[in-house]
Amino acid sequence: MTTFLQLAVSGIALGSIYGLVALGFLVIYHATGLVNFAQGQLLMAGAMTAYVLLMQLDLGYPLVLLGVVVVALLLALVFRYGIHRPMVRRGAPTENMVVATIAFGLVLTAAAELGIGNTRYGVDPIFPGAPIAIGGVSMQTQSIVITAVAWVLVGLVWFFFTKTLTGVSLRAVGLNRTAAAVSGVRVSRLITVAFALSVIVTAVGGALVAPIIGAGPSMGLAIAVKGFAAAVLGGMSSVYRGMVAGVAIGLIEMLSSYYISSAYAPVIAYTILFLALVLMPARVRKSGATA
Template sequence: MDVYGQLLIAGISTGSIYGLIALAFLIIYNSTQIVNFAQGEMVMVGAMMTFFGLSFHSFSYLSTFFIVIGSMIVIAFIFQHVLVKPLQKQGASMFSIIIGTIALGIVLSEGMGLWLGKQQYGVPPIIPNNPISLGNITILPQNLLIIIISWSLVISIWYFFNRTMTGLSLRAVSISTEGAQVSGIKISRMLAIGFTLSAVVSGIGGLLIAPVVGASPYLGLSIAVKGFAAAILGGMGNIYAGMIGGIIIGISESFFSFYIPSYAEAITFTIMLFMLVVKPTGLFPEHS
């Protein structure tokens, strides 16, 4: 029973990271209908900037956190004003914009590799990683911290979108841009907030995952695939459902990696495909 408990905790921890990436995908998608395939590279930047702050300058995790947030705000500005806005002004199709996000992701990945190196770096844990025993279950504090921070972020974003005027305005833009504009909502300002919020969530995801898997300029692709899968599994029309999708994928991956490691990822994605065939709109398709 203790093995099952540990696998479950590990799966929820990993799944919470996937859920955060799904959340970042869905914030952008539900605001602009853009699928940002550079989202994984934004996570990578968060992880690499965590390594940069801790190892290059021996900053504390708090100082490194602000470095990561600042980096993500800059990337969000570039994403909106250098890529998306010019393409939209020229009447580019959504397909062209999505291809642009892929190109931006490659630029971020290669640029980070040129700057900090292309190898994988170890990153120290956020808190001392001495195992905690709860009955027969041993929990790593790092895993527990990931779960707490991830769900705190989801709750905070839920509160932002449902209880603040800015969040409600952003939801109005996602439902009807024309209607929101008629109501006096500044569309460009709302979109800037959406891009920034999505990037910041990705950066925090990178900071959390760096001590677990390390930091590498090529981390983005694998994490983006899992995050996007979580978003699809949860339901693309529901901002928060990606966290549930992430937990499902994380737990599946944890158990299958333990029992049949050679086929763990294949089986995990087979489950996702099966769910999509049964319910193509995702588990929770409602627009939150």
């Protein structure tokens, strides 16, 4: 039982990160219909920023998190005004834009390799100290922080999308751009808001996970694939369903790795993604987006 709980605790923390990445995917997808394949690299950018600010510049965590948000905001603006909007204005087809997101990700990776270095760097946790043990189950403080912050962020994003006029308007932009425009919603500006929100959430996810797995240019892909799986598994519809799906994937990964076989755990995780991709589209069409 202790072993099961131990695995569950790890799975929830890991899955919460997948959920955050899913959240990042969904926010841009809802606003623009674009699947952003640079999400993993944006997570990496958050982690690398945290590394530079915390370990190289010796700033405190409040400033580090502020810095991560600022860098995320800048990246979002570059992404939106440097790539996305010009392509939209030229009437670029969706597939070109998807390729552009992949290219943007590759550029971010190369920039991190050249600017910071191509290796994994350790990042101190927010609360250093021994793992906390409760009834035989031990947790790293950082895992607790990850889980808590991830769910708070999902809560905030949910609140934003359902309880604020800007959030509801942003959903309207994604659901029916004409409806939003004739209602006076500043469509272009709100799409920028969506990019900023998505990148900030993802980059904060990166900063959170860095103390556990380190920060490095190539860290994003594995997490992004599972985050994407979580978004699809959640029906590409709601932020909290993506989060729940993320946690489910994290749990399955941990439990199957222990109880079935550690060698097949990645296979199991990717099988879930394939199943999700094959089975989900019908449901996505039916349910539509509801926050």
